Amino acid sequence: MSYKIEIYGLSNIGRVREKNEDSFCFDAELGFMIVGDGMGGHKRGDVASKMATSIVYEKYKEMILNKMKPEIINKDYFVETNILIWAFDYANSVIWNKSQENEEFKGMGTTLTSCVFYDKNRFSIVHIGDSRVYLVRDNKILQLTEDDSFVMEQYRSGAITLEETKRSSYRNVLTKAIGAKQYNSYFVYQGKVKGNDIFLLTTDGLTRGVDENEIFEIVNSNAFGPDTVRKLIDTANKKDGSDNITVVMARVNVSGFDLIFDKILTK
Numbered sequence: 123m124s125y126k127i128e129i130y131g132l133s134n135i136g137r138v139r140e141k142n143e144d145s146f147c148f149d150a151e152l153g154f155m156i157v158g159d160g161m162g163g164h165k166r167g168d169v170a171s172k173m174a175t176s177i178v179y180e181k182y183k184e185m186i187l188n189k190m191k192p193e194i195i196n197k198d199y200f201v202e203t204n205i206l207i208w209a210f211d212y213a214n215s216v217i218w219n220k221s222q223e224n225e226e227f228k229g230m231g232t233t234l235t236s237c238v239f240y241d242k243n244r245f246s247i248v249h250i251g252d253s254r255v256y257l258v259r260d261n262k263i264l265q266l267t268e269d270d271s272f273v274m275e276q277y278r279s280g281a282i283t284l285e286e287t288k289r290s291s292y293r294n295v296l297t298k299a300i301g302a303k304q305y306n307s308y309f310v311y312q313g314k315v316k317g318n319d320i321f322l323l324t325t326d327g328l329t330r331g332v333d334e335n336e337i338f339e340i341v342n343s344n345a346f347g348p349d350t351v352r353k354l355i356d357t358a359n360k361k362d363g364s365d366n367i368t369v370v371m372a373r374v375n376v377s378g379f380d381l382i383f384d385k386i387l388t389k
Contacts, residue, residue, distance in 0.1 A: 131370035137363030153239035217301035231301035263338035270298035331362025
């Protein structure tokens, strides 16, 4: 069986911030999508997110189109996954070096979350930070990524409850980010797509005010398309709006495997 993927994306500054430090992009022919959230409180987070999303896209594209492979391959992962990890490493190195060499950019960093589709029915996710990937499948929503944050580490260790993570004054403290240190490790996920799957990549500007049950209700009760993306962002602004909000949403349709990644929303 083959698939067709339709995607929409939108970024919004929110109601408080003076500039948008989120970035996103996707590619029609490549089956590539990515979001980044510049680290708040650090110098030039907007530069870091734009650099990271652009570098990962360009390097992934170069290696896929030229059938290149990284020198070191993790045999637990498909080639495409290894390439995406390598691209993350390359972006991290560039941003880390820039932050060390120029005082203006010292301390800059970004979350980075990417999902790629390949081999007609497979997908891979590489992730660092607290942006997220959700999968809506079989009338359920599932968070595929794990947050690299201080409060979620406390939650996973049993030190605090999930409700306490939402109220913690440390909820915005990241434990990992692109550019934060010279070498990084990432969360990696591989799977197979199913017909009518919906993938949702988002920065934490959405999840600050809208929990996953509300996200599911909005996605599930509205026709897939740009209006649903806008409704998610409008809801986040009404309920919180304290941060930039970026949503990139893709649906898998049973048909051909023509990728439709041409719906960048501007309003």
